[in-house]
Amino acid sequence: xxxxxxxxxxxxxxxxxxxxxxxxxxxxxxxxxxxxxxxxxxxxxxxxxxxxxxxxxxxxxxxxxxxxxxxxxxxxxxxxxxxxxxxxxxxxxxxxxxxxxxxxxxxxxxxxxxxxxxxxxxxxxxxxxxxxxxxxxxxxxxxxxxxxxxxxxxxxxxxxxxxxxxxxxxxxxxxxxxxxxxxxxxxxxxxxxxxxxxxxxxxxxxxxxxxxxxxxxxxxxxxxxxxxxxxxxxxxxxxxxxxxxxxxxxxxxxxxxxxxxxxxxxxxxxxxxxxxxxxxxxxxxxxxxxxxxxxxxxxxxxxxxxxxxxxxxxxxxxxxxxxxxxxxxxxxxxxxxxxxxxxxxxxxxxxxxxxxxxxxxxxxxxxxxxxxxxxxxxxxxxxxxxxxxxxxx
Ligand code: FES
Numbered sequence: 001x002x003x004x005x006x007x008x009x010x011x012x013x014x015x016x017x018x019x020x021x022x023x024x025x026x027x028x029x030x031x032x033x034x035x036x037x038x039x040x041x042x043x044x045x046x047x048x049x050x051x052x053x054x055x056x057x058x059x060x061x062x063x064x065x066x067x068x069x070x071x072x073x074x075x076x077x078x079x080x081x082x083x084x085x086x087x088x089x090x091x092x093x094x095x096x097x098x099x100x101x102x103x104x105x106x107x108x109x110x111x112x113x114x115x116x117x118x119x120x121x122x123x124x125x126x127x128x129x130x131x132x133x134x135x136x137x138x139x140x141x142x143x144x145x146x147x148x149x150x151x152x153x154x155x156x157x158x159x160x161x162x163x164x165x166x167x168x169x170x171x172x173x174x175x176x177x178x179x180x181x182x183x184x185x186x187x188x189x190x191x192x193x194x195x196x197x198x199x200x201x202x203x204x205x206x207x208x209x210x211x212x213x214x215x216x217x218x219x220x221x222x223x224x225x226x227x228x229x230x231x232x233x234x235x236x237x238x239x240x241x242x243x244x245x246x247x248x249x250x251x252x253x254x255x256x257x258x259x260x261x262x263x264x265x266x267x268x269x270x271x272x273x274x275x276x277x278x279x280x281x282x283x284x285x286x287x288x289x290x291x292x293x294x295x296x297x298x299x300x301x302x303x304x305x306x307x308x309x310x311x312x313x314x315x316x317x318x319x320x321x322x323x324x325x326x327x328x329x330x331x332x333x334x335x336x337x338x339x340x341x342x343x344x345x346x347x348x349x350x351x352x353x354x355x356x357x358x359x360x361x362x363x364x365x366x367x368x369x370x371x372x373x374x375x376x377x378x379x380x381x382x383x384x385x386x387x388x389x390x391x392x393x
Contacts, residue, residue, distance in 0.1 A: 024301055024310065026074030027266040030103075031081060032063065033278075034091070035270050038083040039112045041147035041381040042135065044173050044215060046206040046278055047083065052387035056271035060090040062292060064097050066268055069296040071101040075266065078103035083270070086113035092121045099126030106131060111157035112150055119164050130161050131169045131198075137184040141177060147381045158192045168194045175202040175215040176370070179225045186232045190240060197240060199229065201247040205279045205334060207382045210390065214379050216366035222250055249359050253324070254331025254347040261309035261333060266300060274299045276306055279334035283343045309333050314344055318352040 036051040058066070067078065078098045085091055086109055098105045106129040107122065122130075132154065135142040139151040161168055170189050174182070182199065189197045201222070204212045217225075229244045236242075248255060258265045258277045267275040273288040274296070275281065281288065286308060289299045300306055308314065312325055319330040330336070331347020339348045340355045348355040380386055 025263070027070070027300060028075060028264040029077045029079065029266065030067070030070035030075040031079040031265070031267040031278075032066065032085075032094070033081055033083070033267055033269045034063070034085045034088045034094075035083040037087045038110070038382070039087075039148065040084070040110050040150065041383050042145060042173075042207065043147075043211045043379040043381050044145075044175060044202045044208040045382045046203070046208060047382070048279075048281055049206055049210060050387060050391040051083075052384040053391055054271055057088075058268075058270065058272050058291070060093060062272065063090070063094055066272075066291050066296065067094065067097050067101055067103070069291075070266070071103060073266075073296050073300060076102075076104060077106065079106045079108055081108040084110055084112060086118070092118070092125050095122055095127045096125035099128075104128050109133070110146075110150070111154045112148075114157045114160065116160055119160050123164050129169065130166050131171055132158060132161060133171045133173070134185075134188075135172070136178045137181050137188040141181070145177060147383075155192075158194075162193050167196065168192060169196045169198070170194045171198040171200065173202055174199055174217075174225070176217045176221065177215070179217050179221050182225045182228050183232065186229070186236075186240070186242065190236065194240060197242045198245070199242060200245040203248055203335075204338070205282075207380070209338060210380050212362070213366045213369055214377060216249070216363060216370075217247070218367050218370075219250060219363075222246065248332070248335065248347075248349045249363055251349050252351040252356075254328050254335075254349040256328045257332035257335070257347070260329040262300070262306040263310070263329075266296070274303070274305070276309075277332075277334060280305070282334055283337050309343070316344055316346070318350075318354075319346045322352065 035057055036047055070078070080091065080094065085107060095105055095107070105127050107127055108131045111132050134154055135145040142151040142154070143149050158168070170192065172178070172185050178185070185199070186197065202208045202215050208215060226244060226246070229242055233242055262276050265277065267278060268291055269275055272291045273281070274291055275288055280286070286305050288305050289303045291299070294303070312320070315325060315330055319325050331349055333343040335349065336345045336347045337343035339358060345355070346353040348359050350356060
């Protein structure tokens with residue numbers, strides 16, 4: 001399984017640091033990962049690689065209860081994601097409940113299934129925000145990367161979003177296959193009337209990790225794209241805000257992943273498992289409480305899973321004595337696990353990590369294998385069949 005492929009390095013034996021409940025702030029973000037079903041097959045999807053083995057989904061009643069508890073706990077932002085959240089027939093009902101409870105509600109979608117009838121129903125239900133994803137500015141690459149014919153459909157959905165007077169927020173995941181198209185992507189965003197464009201380079205989790213060698217850009221490619229983005233920002237001004245997120249592997253300081261474990265973010269997976277981040281299930285030795293068995297309040301304040309990497313008591317060197325430890329929280333736990341075999345290590349993106357050299361080597365190797373003609377492995381697309389295959393390895 002995915003867990004096994006990341007090594008069995010133990011967290012089970014390390015004691016969970018004690019965290020005083022009084023010092024823990026409530027979550028700000030509740031992310032409802034309603035389903036892992038998805039009509040697309042993106043090769044960089046961050047969903048668990050072994051998703052096909054777990055088809056369980058919470059019922060409408062159970063989700064309504066989660067939303068109510070999340071709001072009582074203090075969460076103010078509610079995200080509906082997946083998979084593709086539009087595959088849930090009760091989404092309108094959940095949006096309406098989120099709105100009544102006083103959340104700011106966000107729909108994070110590929111757009112597939114967003115008909116005029118449904119968007120009108122979401123508007124009536126009080127949905128505040130829609131984030132639409134595209135894979136590229138060209139039909140060919142969009143459809144290749146998602147292994148579907150969805151470009152024209154997405155373009156129609158973009159028009160509907162404008163027509164229903166939503167702020168237009170577009171997300172495009174970048175990597176080696178589309179980094180050279182950033183200018184065209186920005187022009188496409190302008191034509192669509194996008195107000196906020198998120199150009200997020202692939203991070204290597206889930207299916208992105210499976211395809212890491214194929215998706216990895218060269219440093220030159222990345223620098224060129226960043227220069228193009230900066231020139232476009234000058235040209236366009238405030239009409240379109242562009243966020244450009246550099247891939248971790250090209251940084252020397254880690255990101256403050258989730259703004260710190262168990263600090264602001266609470267995700268509930270399709271089957272009801274409560275997670276401090278999307279990828280937390282890859283960490284062996286941690287068991288995640290389920291909302292069908294425990295209250296969100298218990299989960300947030302008392303569970304081992306949420307307390308495991310809260311605060312700084314769990315940190316080892318070099319994080320423990322680092323001046324930046326309350327700025328970056330040692331980086332990403334899941335990345336530390338995937339790359340060093342121990343989630344309590346410093347994220348090796350950090351140049352102070354003894355394993356930082358491994359990242360430099362991984363980038364170099366990916367580039368060497370891409371350069372060797374014919375040696376490149378094909379992309380592994382997200383699908384039930386591939387999920388089962390990878391889970392057996
Ligand atoms: Fe899990 Fe960063 S993705 S802590």
